Structure formats: C-alpha cells, structure tokens
Amino acid sequence: MNKNLSKKYLSSSLAFAMSASLGATENPQIEDRDDAIGLERIIVTGVTQGTRVMDSSVSVSTVTPDELEVSSPRTAAEAFRIIPGIKVESTGGEGNANIAVRGLPVAAGGSKFLQIQEDGLPILQFGDIAFANADIFLRLDSTMATIESIRGGSASTLASNAPGGIINVISKTGESDSGSIATTYGVDYDSFRTDFEYGSDINDTTRFHIGGFVRDGEGSRNTGYTSNSGGQLKANLTKEFDTGYVRLYFKHLNDKTVSYLPMPMYADGRSIAGFNASSDAIQSAYFLSTHSLGGDGEMRNGDMRNGMNPLVNSLGLEASFELENNWLIENRFRYSEISGNFLSPFPAQVASSNDIATSIGGEGATLVYANGPQAGATMSNDALAMRIHTFDVSMDDLSSIVNDFKLIKVLDDTSVTLGYYNSMQTIAMSWMWNSYVMELKGDNAALLNVVGVDGTQYSDNGLYAYGVPYWDNCCQRKYDVDYTIRAPYLAVSTQLGDFSFDASARYDSGDATGYYASTVQSEIDMNQDGNISVPEMSVSSVNNANPMPVNYGWNYMSYSFGVNYSVAQNLALFARSSHGGRVNADRLLYGKVNDDGSVSKQDAVDFVDQYELGVKYRLDALSLFATTFYAETEEQNFEATSQDFFDRKYEAKGIELEAAYYIGDFDFRGNVTWTDAEITKDGLNADSVGNTPRRQADYIYTLMGQYNFDLASIGLSLIGTTASYAQDNIVQDDDALKFDGYNQVNAFASYILTEGLTVSLNVNNLFNATGITEAEEGVVSSADDIIRARTINGRTTSATLKYDF
Secondary structure: OOHHHHHHHHHHHOHHHHHHOOOOOOOHHHHOHHHOOOOOOEEOOOOOOOEEHHHOOOEEEEEOHHHHHHHOOOOHHHHHHHOOOEEEEOOOEOOOOEEEEOOOOOOOOOOOOEEEEEOOEEOOOOOOOOOOOHHHHOOOOOOEEEEEEEEOOOHHHHOOOOOOEEEEEEEOOOOOOEEEEEEEEEOOOEEEEEEEEEEEEOOOOEEEEEEEEEEEEEEOOEOOOOOEEEEEEEEEEEEEEOOEEEEEEEEEEEEEEOEOOOEEEEOOOOOEOOEOOOOEOOOEOOEOEEEEEOOOOOEEEEEHHHOEEEEEEEEEEEEEEEEOOOEEEEEEEEEEEEEEEEEEEEEEEEEEHHHHHHHHHOOOOEEEEOOOOOOOOEOOOOOEEEEEEEEEEEEEEOOEEEEEEEEEEEEOOEEEEEEEEEEEEEEEEEEEOOEEEEEOOOOOOOEEEEEOOOOOEOOEOOEEEOOOHHHOOOOEEEEEEEEEEEEEEEEEEEEEOOEEEEEEEEEEEEEEEEEEEOEEEEOOOOOOOOOOOOHHHOEEEEOOOOOEEEEEEEEEEEEEEEEEEEEEOOEEEEEEEEEEEEEOOHHHOOOOOOOOOOOOHHHHEEEEEEEEEEEEEEEOOEEEEEEEEEEEEEEEEEEOOOOEEEEEEEEEEEEEEEEEEEEOOEEEEEEEEEEEEEEEEEOOOHHHOOOOOOOOOOEEEEEEEEEEOOOEEEEEEEEEEOOEEOOOOOOOOOOEOEEOOEEEEEEEEEEEEEOOEEEEEEEEOOOOOOOEEEEOOOEOOOOOOEEEEEEOOOOEEEEEEEEEO
16 A cells, blocks of 8 residues: 555545544644634545545535534524525524525525535435425534535535535544533523533444433423423444444434424514514413324324424444555445424414404404413404414424445545445425414413304314415325435546646436325314314315325436645635536425426426635634635425425525634634625516525624633624515515614633533523514515514523533
8 A cells, every 4th residue: 555545545534533523622723723714624524535625626614612602502503604605594493494505595495405414424315395404303412523514516416415515513433532411501591401422442443422412491482381302312333443444323313392483573673562573482381282184184183392393213334444456445324214293383464353353254253362361351353463374294204215335546646436325215294284363472372263243153262274274275285205316426536736636427316206195175073072163164184085196207417626726835726616406305296296296307406506716825823715606506496385486597606705813812713705696587487587585695794702711711703694685576676575684692601610610601692683584574565564574582591511521
C-alpha cells in the first residue's frame, strides 16, 4: 500500500469516527482559533470520501454542541437555523417545520429539496410527506456529536432526492471513555427533561456508545394538559479491525409532542384579546378526543394529547474496509420501522359567533357552550369563534429499507468511486378529519354547539360534521404506496498541483405501486344511541370499495462538476455546476395520478440546476466562507390546507456568507444569506409569474457572540429575517399580506460549580419578539383584519444541571 492510499483510507474509513467525536473538548480543529469555522476539518457528508474543507469544491458547514448551547434551540429544526443558506420556519413545535435552502421553494411544507439524514442515511426518503415531515422523526440529544450540512454541490449525485442539499446529524461513537447526565427544566414554562449518554472501550478493538432522553410537560405554549411526553434511546457498537471497522447501531423513538398549527391574530402581528398568539394554543383541556371512522371503516377515537407521535425502531450497519491493490469498500444499511400519529386542531375559519352559527344552522341559529365553565350559556353574537378541522392522521406505515454501497479505487492522486444506492419507502396513511366549533380563547377554550332558531341541534358536543364539509369533504383518505429507488453512481476526483477536480453522475430509477381511496358520504349512527343526529346524516368515510391504483415509474440523470484552486495555504477558490432531481411522492395523489395509476413524466420528477462560485479564507483569528449561487427549479406539489396544486418554475440567486472572529476571550461568529427569487412560470396560475415565492425573505441571518471566563461563559445569539410575502399566487401589491422582518435574541450562560458539574441558563426569544413565519391568508384590507398565522414562541427560559464524567 502506498502512502497516498493510506492517507486517503484514513480520511475515508475513519471520517465518521473523527466527526463523531466533535464536542466542546474533543476536537481541537474546531477550537483552533486559526480555524474558527473549521476549514481544516474533514467533512463526510455529501462526498465520496472524507475531504478537508479547504480542498473541497462544495459549500459545507458544521454545527457543534457548543454553538447549539449559545443559539438555545427548543427543537431539532431550530438547531438548523444557524446554518448558512438554510431558512427554517420552526413554529410547528417539535416537528412539522418548513425548511428551505438557497431560495428553493417550500410551496406546501416540509423539506422537499433538502434531505435530513442521521449518520449518512435519510430519515425518510421524502422530506415533505404530508403530515410526516422528516423532522418529526428526529430528536437531538446528548448522543449527537455534530451536524454537517452541504448546500448544492455534490448532494445531487451522492444522495437521492437531495438536489438542494443535505443536513446530516452525526452520532457519538464512544471514542472517549466519558459520559454525561443532564436535567433541564422550564423556569417559566412547564417542561422537565433528562438527557444521558455514555461511551467507552469494551476492549482494545471494540467500543460502544448509548444515550437518549426522557421528558414530560405542557411545553412552551398553554395547552391545558401534558403535551410533551416520551423519549428516545440510541446505541451503537463499533468493532475495529486492522483494515477497517464495522458498526451496528439502534434507535428507538416514542415521543408525543404538541403540534402548533396557525394561531388567530391581527394582520399586523397583534394578539386578539383573550388569545396571546405567542404563548397560547388552540389546544384545550376541554377538547381531548375526537370520534370518527378509521381507515378501514372501524369506529375509533383520536386522542388530541398524542399530537405528533413518532414511533421509530431502526437498526443499522456501517462498514468500511481497505482491500488489497488500493481498493476500499464501504457500505451503510438501515432498516427503520416507522409509524405514528398526527393530530392537531386547525382553524379553518375565524369569524363572529353569528356568522358561523348562521352558516351551519341557518338564519337565527346561535352558538351555545357545549362544555367548560359556561356550559349551556349562549355565546354573544359578536363574540369571535372558530370553525375547527381536526387534522387527524394515522401514519400507518412509513417504514423503509436503505442501503448505500461504495467501491473506491485509488490511483496516485486520483480516486474513482462506484456506488449503488437502493431504498424502499412505504407511505401508508389514513386521514380521519372532523369539524367542530370552538370559542376563540387562549386559556382552555370550550367547544360550542350550534342550535337552530327552532331548537334543532346541529352539533353534538361541539362536533357539527363527521368530515369537513367546509372544504367539500375533501379529506377522509387512505393510501398505501411503496416507492422503490435504484441509483448507481460514479464519482472521480483528482489532484493536479494546486487544483482539485471532481465530477460525479447518478442515474436514479424507481417505481411507485399501491392504491389510494377517497371519501364517501353515508348516514351512520356514530354514537350508537339508536338515533340519527344532524351530524350523523352525512358521515365521511374512506371509500375502500373503490380504490384507485398507483403504478408509475421514473428515471433521470444527475451530474455535478467542481474545481477547487488553492491560491495559498489559507486561501482557496471553488466553482461548481450541478443538475439533480427530486421524485414526487404522496403529494401527487388525489389529482395528479391518472385512472390507470400512471403519472406524467413532468409531474413525476422536479429538477434543480445550480451554479456556485466560492471563496474560503482564514488568517489568524478570522475565518471566512462565501458562496454566490444561482438556481433554477421546477416544482409539482399539493397543499392540504388550501387544497391547491402547484406547477411552477423558479429562479433564485444570492450570496451566503459565513464568518468567525476571535478577540481575546470573545468569540464572534455568524452568517447571512441574501436571496433574490421569483416565479418564472406557472402552469396553473399565470398571474403569479414574476412574484416572489411565498415566505421568501431577501435576507436571513444569524449572529452569535460569546465571552469565556475561567469558570463561566455567557453568550447571545440573534436570529433574524427581513420581510416576506405570505402568498405568491396573488398580486403582490399594497393589499398583499406581507410579514414584517423580525429579530429573535437568545441568551445563554453557564457556570462550572465544581469539576464536572455545570449549571446553565438559556433564554429563547429574550425580548419576547413577535415573528410570523406563515399564514393562510394572502390579502388584507387593514391591520385589524384577523389572519391565521404561525408565530415564533414567546420568551421561554430553561435551566440545566449537567454532570460530565
């Protein structure tokens, strides 16, 4: 074996082990003040082999546990906000976030063009599955070593369905004989959580790591009950050999967390009397269950306290070996058994009591309190009420099998990688939605009955319809579809003096097979009391007698070319061009699938073309990483809340900048991304052409500062965005709803009580700023118009006692 092979082998086969040891005291590269943003570190995400950042032609960033402490995230998605180029709308709770990259659209939610991974493999093959966004199934705890991200670049060829980029959460693997236990409680909100982890050597060649968390509490908003309860357990076992290693790992997740859907508020961000849009929730102790027909027509009850409840059991294998004659072999495999629930109240309409009562019970109808302290009393005609749709979804099966195999040949300064990726993702879900009427109140709102002028009862304990007639009974659904992906890929990289060249290509093919069933109406005695009430006269259920087939396939080529030029030891330039695709999955159902199960070629796959120029520079205490980008994107999508399909093309150009600087004991770091994006073509609504995509801000930015004492540390982070439009399918004039930009300041402080024992305090949204991330409305006449919007949470403070051993 020549020295070149040995060097490349160490970078490749040990890359995960190196990254997995990142932490406050475990990686001198990150702590080195001459390399503040880690330009000398080895990256393993979106590349064929471990590569030094200064030698790569991709835009990559790393988030360490120390940086997360300063930024004070409350959820996994909030942790991603400090990554350059990533726009995170994490106002849905522990999951259901919208995550965009470099102006690529998020027309219907989730992370369509960005893949979220754990230890190098996708959590879900599709990041925007309706009511099953990938971040719902991700929890960050003390088992995390670091987060790596790649924007654009080779993500399009080294992963399927990731043309915009990859975020990879990398786990600790027990390289150091150490562990920790930490207890965190909410100072001004109800939350209690314990994290634990430990890793050590079993013998000279075997080590392990195990950890996780448990928690309980109401959460950051007032729901009236225990909203967050559950935990996670992760473990891995690594066996090292003379020529490589094998790692087995396991994950169990069962965590019930509340889902925050849009909150009623005024168009200028003010709260409505009796409902604080920053700290209240639509959830209530008087609304804990919903009764409906299940996906197979069975009677079933949904428990509102389940909220978002991911159930995950996954088992994985990772192996890397050096073979004779300069060959390397690597393989990653994971089987994940995934199911769960999504249940949350959605305000389909906010109006006066009189308007809602009349629309359901006719002229003269009134609303009467169905429960709560005013049960039996009639609501005032001008009081505000809500028409509620329960987004009640059973994630029957989201299991997956994934395998990524690589064979690498090293020839002097050139390496050739031949890989084969194969996955099978099941998407089986049942939608069982009902309609209720509820008072607009933030402290345990009561349900309301609709009573006609002649005394007719149009609702039962607040429920006025088994289904959602306000939306034409769209949403009693069941589907079960398997998506198979096969993707051989080839990558070549070479070093010619100060130049590094790489090129890669990937050929994705696959098929989708299964069925979907729509809604049928019938008269059913739902409460089995022998009488048919008004809501029971027309009950929505799944039309299982008439399922529709799903049977379509796809194939497409992706490619990426990059060059990196080392101008000097501390300065490098790079350029890249890439073309990648993203297969559309469940969002094509109920509108884009033909009667025979086929899908048009243009609907099956959306493509992204990106071009990048970048510079990496470091000198003394300053590190700088800047990238200019241009992207062209097409998108097919469907949005459940508006019942709208999208068929568009977009352009986006911009600059992302990441920098860090040290002065004495001060540590400053941050990033800013400027994006200019527009809709260039719309096959369904030509009026939207030329508009800025919904919720796309010109600037997003993160600034963090930290001062280190001998035994203490204090820090502030600022996470901000400029203004953006709520919708993109309307004329973006003075009447268009536009969100103001906002700045969210978070604070962090820690103190070492004694060796190994630390107490810390962090405050999320220190100044209680109001920040709107999305809304259902697009046009308003004045600031006093009521909208339904998602907002960042108000100020929450937590304290942590942690013992490292």
